[in-house]
Amino acid sequence: MSIRIDDDKRVRTLTLDRPDALNAFNEALYDATTEALRDAAADPDVAVVLLTGSGRAFSAGTDLREMAARTSDPDFTPGKHGFTGLIDALLEFPKPLICAVNGIGLGIGATVLGFADLAFMANTARLKCPFTGLGVAPEAASSVLFPRLIGRQNAAWVLMSSEWIDAAQAKEMGLVWQVCEPEELMDTARRHAEALAAKPISSLVAVKRTMTAPLRAEIDAARERENACFAELMGGPANIEALTAFAQGREPDFTRLPA
Template sequence: MSIRIRIDQGILTLQFDRLDKKNAITAAMYQALADALRSAETDPDVRAILLQGQPDIFTAGNDLEDFMQRPPGAGEGAEQAPVFQFLYQISHATKPIVAAVSGAAVGVGTTMLLHCDLVYASDTAKLSLPFVQLGLCPEAASSLLLPRLVGYQRAAEKLLLGEAFSAQEAHEIGLVTRVLPVAELHDFALAQARKLAALPASSLRETKRLMKSGALAEVEKQMADEGAVFRRMLVAPEAKEAFSAFFEKRKPDFSRFA
């Protein structure tokens, strides 16, 4: 399994552990994440959740080869695709989620952070949202949440150009809670998760619910809208050109597409 899952002292740790593929996420990994988050909701031994990668890499996002072999389903039942199960579970989690981000956080590696409660990043972290570059559209309700968090123009720069940005910039725009030296990141994030696990569970749940409940219906609608567009664009010529160029290690040519 490429997701390490463990529960210790009230903390469920979910760790990307596929270094040979830069922690790229497969359908099986999404399913493992979704199942773990779902189980955590009713597990009294879980009081906080820690999401982390490795010191050199958080995640390169979707494993594109696996993604093309097992694309999210279309039509009825599409929401049951592992990636959409994961996005539903992380966006509806009632227990606090702490993220520790080091190295690259690409695509969903950045958008999932919008659903975490505390996000700590190393000074080596690089975040990016290259959906347009792949002929696709944003997911995880990021087209709603990112403009609200950082302002429209800053969100447009990140989502339209898809260029990588530093942990320090992510902190300045409010996407990251704190930036730390890479050697300190995981111990600090774990310590913060332990603080949460020691607090009254009901107070944490209700405080999180009150902060997020007003936007939850909008998040659900935006995810549904994004998902429908994403599945349509995934089989469109632009995405096929982007993915072909990626595998052929060349620059894509979108000039022939209107």
């Protein structure tokens, strides 16, 4: 299994469990996480979901080897749900979602925080949205969720720079709610999860629905724009240079590419 599922006190903990790959999302992990969220949404004994990672990473984002195969291997077989299915599940998840960022979070390992109702982060963890470094576009409605969550200029830097954001910066921006010592992260996140889980699920769902409903149309429109830009850029000169540089273990050089 690429994900571990544990239940306690109406809190379902989902632990991304590809530690050797820094919990990068391959097709199997996208499918497993999508199905785990859908199962938790439908389970009357689950009030809150707590999402974290195993080992030293929260998630290193999309598995770049599979990304390269998607553009170059005619026999590449996508998963049942894939990236789009996971974003659908996050968007539709009706109950509180808490993220405990235990280590590095890249790509979807960072943009998932746009869907979190509460986020906790170890003070040793770091986040990065590497889209410009990969020659692609934003994802997961981050182009609308991040400006709302952390402000336009913070979002512009996070989404455009492909620079690491440390825990103190993430807290100052409002990308996460609390920063903890690594050994205290899960206890702190779980304590807050259990406090919410003691409340009536119907009320939790109502609060979340009334908070998120006004954003739904904006999120849907943002995803369409992002997907169109991503499709245009995927496999283009900048993306090929980024993936080639990754495979060769060097930094990409975009300076000689056409605009």
